[in-house]
Amino acid sequence: MNLSVLDHSIVVRGGSPREAFQNTLELARAAEQLGYHRFWVAEHHGSGHFAGVAPEIMVSHVASATSRIRVGTGGVLLTNYSPFKVAEVFRLLETLYPGRIDLGIGRASGSSDLVAKALAYGGPVNPEAFPQKLEDLIAFLSGATPATAELKGLSLRTMAPGMPQLWALGSGEQSSLLAARLGISFCFAHFFNPVNGAPVTRGYRAKFQGSHVQSAPRSALSVYVICGRTEAEAHRIARSSDLLTVNTRKGRNEEPIPSIEEAEAYPYTPEDLAVLEFDRQRVVCGDPSQVKARLLAMAEDFQADELILTTLCHDHRARMRSYELLAEAFGLDRVGAPPGAVRTEPQPRA
Structure with missing residues (x-):
């Protein structure tokens, strides 16, 4: 089972965005050393607790500071952008870091309505255009004909051969069926929707149509995870995530990640x-053996080739330790392992 990381560049109470980005870089380097397969960064706007407003910049920053781990987005919010521009940026990244770049694409705007309007800046905010935007993006990345008639004949001309690995991200059947129809990889966001996700991912695999981009289905499951040395330690670390949930549900999006002490009080x-009580369904929390057993059961149920883990908590050291404990529990191959233990890109599950 391949394990990967999704990081949100979280801003904690008493911290700053600069520290959040420094922590992202430290975590990426550690993930590479621990043997994680990919390191993805998220995109959010108008948030007081997630600093990652420009994932393409963070991808370049992380890729330049690492040497082997795949680096990508979880994900670029295509509703806000021009597919042509996104293709230019990620073909450039692929040219700079060949064979290491992933482009995960999300459907949501990732922001309030006002921020979405500001991002569009005069253009229409139209989520219904997402499927055609995604088709055009695939065409620009791969050299195929765009779906938009007036753009036929337009192509990227200045990049080296190769394209990033393309993923559709989603939490429902609509996104999974689109990924299956277009013949690209699919990642289910369990951390966003913890209910009835397994049939969605299994449906993607059953309905996958091979494309010029990808011949077989490749699926991943993205999960909130908090792993401690003991179950009690893990649940205490998770308290900051509990209060973050309450703040978010009440529209307090400007709030940073609260401390454990703040959450307990x-x-x-x-x-x-x-x-x-409902939200905790999104979180796999416990000691290493408990978390490993739960994650493996979920991967089997979802028919997932890979688990992409994200840990939200106030204490950066606790977050780093959570990933280290899981790497040990799953027996990941650390960098510097003996010859023959080098990890390669896995073949998608048939």
């Missing part, structure tokens, strides 16, 4: 506790 209402 917070006066939760019965309504807050009901929200958390």
Whole structure:
């Protein structure tokens, strides 16, 4: 089972965006040393706790600071952008770091309506155009004919051969069926929708249509994970994530990630506790053996080739330790392992 990382460049109480980016870079280097397969960065706008507004810049920064791990986005929010420009940027990244770049694409705007309007800046904010945008993006990346009639004949002319590995990200059937129809990889966002996701991912595999981009299905499952040395330690670390959930549900998006002490002192209402009871379905939390068993069971149920893990908590050291504990539990091949243990790009599950 391949393990990978999705990082959000989180801003914590008492911290700063600069520190968030430094922590992302430190985590990426550690993930490479620990044997993780990919390192993805997220895109968010108008948030007080997620600093990653420009994942393409972070991809370049992380790729330049590492040497082997695949680096990509989880994901670029294509609704906000020109497919041609996104293709230019990621073909450039692929040229600079050949064979290491992933382009994960999300459908949502990742922001409030006002921020979405500001990103579009005069253009229409039209999520319904996403499927055609994605088709055009695939065409520009691969040299095929764009779906938009007036763009036929337009192609990228200045990049070296090769294209990034392309992923559609989603939390429902609509995204999975689009990925299957277009013949690209699919990652299910369990951290966003913890209910009835397995049939969605299995449906993607069953309905996958091979394309000039990819001949066989490749699926991943993205999960919130908090792993501690003990179950009690893990649940205490998760308290900061609990209060983050409550703040987010109440529209307090400007709030940074709260500390454990702040979360423990917070006066939760019965309504807050009901929200958390549901929300904790999104989180796999416990000691290494508990988390490993749960993740393997989920991977089997979802028929996932890969697990992409994201850990949200106030303490950066605890986050680093969570990934290290899981690398040890899964027996990942550390960099510098004996000859023959070098990891290669896995073949998609048939």
